[in-house]
Amino acid sequence: MESTLKEMRDGASVLDMDPSSTVGGGVEDVYGEDCATEDQLVTPWTVSVASGYSLLRDPRHNKGLAYTEKERDAHYLRGLLPPSVSTQQLQEKKLMQNIRQYQVPLQKYTAMMDLQERNERLFYKLLVDNVEELLPVVYTPTVGEACQKYGSIFRRPQGLYISLKEKGKVLEVLKNWPERSIQVIVVTDGERILGLGDLGCQGMGIPVGKLSLYTALGGVRPSSCLPITIDVGTNNEQLLKDEFYIGLRQRRATGQEYTELLDEFMTAVKQNYGEKVLVQFEDFANHNAFDLLAKYGTTHLVFNDDIQGTAVVVLAGVVAALKLIGGSLADHTFLFLGAGEAGTGIAELIALEMSKQTKAPLGETRKKIWLVDSKGLVVSSRKESLQQFKKPWAHEHEPIMDFLDAVKAIKPTVLIGSSGVGRTFTKEVIEAVASFNEKPLIMALSNPTSQSECTAEEAYTYTKGRAIFASGSPFDPVEYNGKVFVPGQSNNAYIFPGLGLGIVISGAIRVHDEMLLAAAEALAGQVTKENFDKGLIFPPLSNIRKISAQIAAKVAAKAYELGLATRLPRPHNLVKYAESCMYSPTYRSYR
């Protein structure tokens, strides 16, 4: 960010950096905090100018001990703070030390949430500077446990809760949110939280976590982000009986009641925030997710992270992996365990890219991809009883119930786990895949770690170190036969922050498949020779802001090319523009 600010001062093109000069789009810098140079003073706006005690209690402007002597005088802070003056760097050092002392992941999570509530910029500074260490804390796997125990660890509400009680008043509820200029909403109804199932209202941890990544990894301003949980009840008996459960104590509403609430919500969102707010559907069960995406895809700016975001990251990983495993996309045979949102979403994007590359019809390229669900291999004889989203994958084949038998019959070169069920890639399954591939590509995508189809150690051990492996939740490096293997993290966190930024800065009004393919190409293009030499098919997350800027630029470029962008004229240098729009968590000086 230092260099971005310097480039801005040193006169990059006005078009590259002045969102206010154009209509729509842009990561808005409403308070002028980020377009100010570091030595310019900015006003700590709340509704009025915050000062004194209320300034210390305002997480957006609180700097704790880092207020200067001058600021302490000007803002009535004398006596409200101990005399020592700290720097943000020193605060960061102290907090990282504190967080590292906790042995229990959930304690680390709670410490991070407390920090977010207390001092937003410091929270993001920690996250940006220590992304590889803190991502597993604020995101998968720990966020899964946090959602399971949300009722017990719940302190202050984060995000907006819209329950059936608010039916008919959803617009009013949206107006209660203190921010007006919202650019990204992540919404869940809590029915399929990671691979943990129905967690009802406690799913709120997911939109909160995802949006903190929008800011830390993609640079979207925190005040522009709105986490929402739609509470239509839960079918989780344990939660219904739990005295600390925070949601509606009733079984899930379905059918018309559900549809009407969702419809009211989507209408109110557009009414309150306009056409260009991006609504990211997250962790809905598949019986609603595909329908919601199809229904609102033509009228709203919507994106389903589990179907589309996952597809992009996996396509990028597979394309990058071709450098290690050889061949073109169309030379490979794919077998999925899990034919839901993630599985069929990924399969469709791979087939689309294959079709683009080979000019073969989609119907043909789909035949390179096989899926297994809880009832066995998806085949044509099952077609009548299959859910709509599985039908394109019902190829001609005799029915196979057992996954190992399916592996032996299909002989995949790429094995993908998207079942939500842990340890389903057994020793026998992995050994079978290794028996007909020199370098099998194995992706165990299910989250959190407990649901991963196999561990990194199992993948490397059972293939005798020949596997190229990536997983949805992180695994530590593994030593096998004296060699260290570093597993990659195949998680949509690589994608949605950059994709969202690209949509916001271009003012795109729809998400098009071509934008998804562009994002995959951008991510795959970031994997270096050094990464490949270590067996990695994704670039390190420590570079994620640069990666997100590249993804944002490619997505925005595609939106302009397709005529979907409304932020006109198009900035000349989209990478620079994306970088210049990114929120920086560095403290600002108050006048």
Ligand SMILES: NC(=O)C1=CN([C@@H]2O[C@H](COP(=O)(O)OP(=O)(O)OC[C@H]3O[C@@H](n4cnc5c(N)ncnc54)[C@H](OP(=O)(O)O)[C@@H]3O)[C@@H](O)[C@H]2O)C=CC1
């Ligand atoms: N790494 C990442 O970025 C992402 C990971 N995920 C993870 O993927 C997992 C699945 O998510 P999603 O696709 O949305 O879930 P869905 O519920 O939509 O799909 C799950 C699929 O797995 C199948 N399945 C369940 N149990 C078994 C079993 N024992 N054997 C074979 N198949 C089984 C289901 O079969 P049936 O249809 O017959 O019920 C269904 O087809 C979750 O753990 C989630 O955390 C999701 C998104 C992103």
Ligand SMILES: CC(=O)C(=O)O
């Ligand atoms: C990563 C993610 O979106 C999921 O597991 O649902």
Ligand SMILES: [Mg+2]
């Ligand atoms: Mg998800």
